[in-house]
Amino acid sequence: xxxxxxxxxxxxVLFAIGTAGVFLRRNLITILLSIEIMLNAVNLSFVAFxxxxxxxxxxxxxxxVMTVAAAEAAVGLAIVIGLFRHRESLNPDAFASLKx
Amino acid sequence: MPETLIFWGLSGMAILASxxxxxxxxxxxxxxxxxxxxxxxxxxxxQLDAPFVAVAQIIIYAGAIMVLFLFVVMLLNAPQExxxxxxxxHPLRQPGIMRFGALLALLLVIQLTWALLRVNGVDVxxxxxxxPEALSSVRTLGRILFTDYVFAFEATSIxxxxxxxxxxxxxxxxxxx
Amino acid sequence: xxxxxxxxxxxxxxxxxxLINASALLVLAERKIMGFMQQRYGPYxxxxxxxxxxxxxxxKLLMKEELRPKGADKWLFTLAPILSVTAAFAAFATVPxxxxxxxxxxxxxxxSLGVADINVGVLVIFAITSMGVYGIVLAGWxxxxxxxxxxxxxxxxxxxxxxxSYATALAAVILLxxxxxxxxxxxxxxxxxxxxxxxxxxxxxxxxxxxxxxAGVAETNRAPFDFPEAEQELVAGYNTEYSSVRFxxxxxxxxxxxxxxxxxxxxxxxxxxxxxxxxPELGWIWFLLKVGAILFTYIWVRWTLPRYxxxxxxxFGWKWLFxxxxxxxxxxxxxxxxxxx
Numbered sequence: 001x002x003x004x005x006x007x008x009x010x011x012x013v014l015f016a017i018g019t020a021g022v023f024l025r026r027n028l029i030t031i032l033l034s035i036e037i038m039l040n041a042v043n044l045s046f047v048a049f050x051x052x053x054x055x056x057x058x059x060x061x062x063x064x065v066m067t068v069a070a071a072e073a074a075v076g077l078a079i080v081i082g083l084f085r086h087r088e089s090l091n092p093d094a095f096a097s098l099k100x
Numbered sequence: 101m102p103e104t105l106i107f108w109g110l111s112g113m114a115i116l117a118s119x120x121x122x123x124x125x126x127x128x129x130x131x132x133x134x135x136x137x138x139x140x141x142x143x144x145x146x147q148l149d150a151p152f153v154a155v156a157q158i159i160i161y162a163g164a165i166m167v168l169f170l171f172v173v174m175l176l177n178a179p180q181e182x183x184x185x186x187x188x189x190h191p192l193r194q195p196g197i198m199r200f201g202a203l204l205a206l207l208l209v210i211q212l213t214w215a216l217l218r219v220n221g222v223d224v225x226x227x228x229x230x231x232p233e234a235l236s237s238v239r240t241l242g243r244i245l246f247t248d249y250v251f252a253f254e255a256t257s258i259x260x261x262x263x264x265x266x267x268x269x270x271x272x273x274x275x276x277x
Numbered sequence: 278x279x280x281x282x283x284x285x286x287x288x289x290x291x292x293x294x295x296l297i298n299a300s301a302l303l304v305l306a307e308r309k310i311m312g313f314m315q316q317r318y319g320p321y322x323x324x325x326x327x328x329x330x331x332x333x334x335x336x337k338l339l340m341k342e343e344l345r346p347k348g349a350d351k352w353l354f355t356l357a358p359i360l361s362v363t364a365a366f367a368a369f370a371t372v373p374x375x376x377x378x379x380x381x382x383x384x385x386x387x388x389s390l391g392v393a394d395i396n397v398g399v400l401v402i403f404a405i406t407s408m409g410v411y412g413i414v415l416a417g418w419x420x421x422x423x424x425x426x427x428x429x430x431x432x433x434x435x436x437x438x439x440x441x442s443y444a445t446a447l448a449a450v451i452l453l454x455x456x457x458x459x460x461x462x463x464x465x466x467x468x469x470x471x472x473x474x475x476x477x478x479x480x481x482x483x484x485x486x487x488x489x490x491x492a493g494v495a496e497t498n499r500a501p502f503d504f505p506e507a508e509q510e511l512v513a514g515y516n517t518e519y520s521s522v523r524f525x526x527x528x529x530x531x532x533x534x535x536x537x538x539x540x541x542x543x544x545x546x547x548x549x550x551x552x553x554x555x556x557p558e559l560g561w562i563w564f565l566l567k568v569g570a571i572l573f574t575y576i577w578v579r580w581t582l583p584r585y586x587x588x589x590x591x592x593f594g595w596k597w598l599f600x601x602x603x604x605x606x607x608x609x610x611x612x613x614x615x616x617x618x
Contacts, residue, residue, distance in 0.1 A: 001228070002227075051235065
């Protein structure tokens with residue numbers, strides 16, 4: 001039997017990896033991937049807590065988080081495509097000036 | 101005993117794959133590593149008596165969202181990082197800054213772990229409360245989804261519609277109708 | 278480590294063995310049926326009536342030189358066919374192909390024929406099939422050639438478009454059966470109406486069956502939806518740069534996908550292993566016959582119909598097939614509510 005704290009520690013580590021990816025990477029697509037890692041870490045927490053307290057609410061919330069993550073990834077990637085078409089670069093620092 | 105082994109194996113794979121996601125230079129490899137991480141997480145969900153969430157994770161995340169990422173990486177022919185010279189000399193890519201960043205991430209892990217471990221009843225093994233049969237029943241999940249959470253469900257469908265329209269509009273070329 | 282464990286292991290091995298045989302036999306069946314439809318004999322030199330032709334094909338492929346283009350991605354080029362074939366085999370794992378049997382009294386408890394029976398089995402098949410897209414997409418991209426890239430992108434766009442109609446047609450059957458486990462879906466189709474019409478879902482869901490078959494053909498990249506590997510347009514599409522063993526894995530994955538689609542169609546719509554004259558323990562014979570009939574239909578359709586152009590294909594998938602599947606689902610739901618109220 002695995003204590004709940006183990007699942008929560010795994011979730012925390014994944015969340016920190018995702019955060020480090022968002023801050024340290026200079027590629028728009030990798031930043032979006034790191035956001036997905038963070039969302040997944042939170043999903044794991046939800047399911048673990050839901051199982052611990054014997055309710056299905058954890059799984060329901062995960063269902064909604066997944067849907068929202070899908071919508072966000074679609075729109076985010078569309079924005080990335082638009083940005084790339086304009087500047088030919090996926091580096092966030094290429095978009096530092098407010099002039100389009 | 102095999103349960104613990106499976107848990108350690110799957111979590112180790114998830115953490116390793118996620119670390120490789122942010123460590124790879126080629127975005128194509130990052131996407132593939134993330135798919136592996138999702139697979140490991142799906143295994144963890146199955147261990148937590150949530151088979152529907154596990155399969156939904158594979159279908160939605162690994163099967164749809166990652167294909168979208170893969171398409172974008174291929175179509176944009178995403179260049180590898182630090183390909184440009186000015187990028188290589190960027191302050192954020194210096195080794196000192198990278199080590200500091202890793203240290204900050206470690207600090208975040210410690211803080212999160214400290215906060216999460218102060219929750220009540222966190223040492224109890226998972227799987228003691230609640231009936232695993234009832235928890236993994238898709239029928240019950242569907243019933244709750246359509247009665248208690250029906251507003252969120254309908255709102256999510258509108259959200260997806262808006263996202264679809266938005267993605268099409270944003271990705272269109274200039275000069276198209 | 279008792280007898281039951283070994284028998285279950287043997288069933289798994291037997292399923293795997295039969296899948297490999299199925300892909301080899303399909304190579305031969307395709308060429309023979311194609312030949313007969315074109316009013317000629319297919320291969321008939323190797324072995325009696327050409328029965329050893331697949332062996333000759335495989336030997337030839339194995340002895341070819343293993344090429345890898347210079348700019349190709351080292352790992353992904355080899356990983357892509359492995360992914361394709363693994364997903365194809367794994368998808369068959371949740372398909373039950375026979376009733377519970379005690380092997381004529383050898384065991385005390387009956388063991389169910391099939392590798393695994395998961396309570397969300399239908400969704401698992403759908404999940405693993407959507408992982409099969411990666412094999413094609415990675416093959417197209419990692420070959421570092423424009424024909425392969427175009428073929429790979431088109432194939433994957435087609436597969437994910439038709440997955441929607443496929444899933445919606447499945448959902449209508451799940452509504453009727455009331456369970457996501459394939460074994461339970463088959464077991465609700467036992468029995469007959471009026472004594473001779475079997476209670477299969479194809480009679481309750483004719484439109485759904487047609488939608489499922491069309492989506493299945495598109496999912497496996499078979500004609501008339503095989504634009505991605507169209508010989509005339511794209512050289513060979515995503516497997517242009519592949520040779521020898523890596524190449525051989527792609528058609529094998531395609532044939533195993535065909536077999537899985539046919540097996541799932543048999544379980545969902547044609548009543549699985551239920552049939553009139555045989556006892557339940559020998560139901561797998563009926564399963565084999567039904568799967569064979571659907572596979573024959575696959576091959577028949579390939580060599581009869583002309584190929585869709587790519588934009589026609591996508592239009593058909595999104596504008597005609599998916600709305601039809603949704604309407605089918607809504608009507609089924611309404612009828613289920615009406616007759617159960």
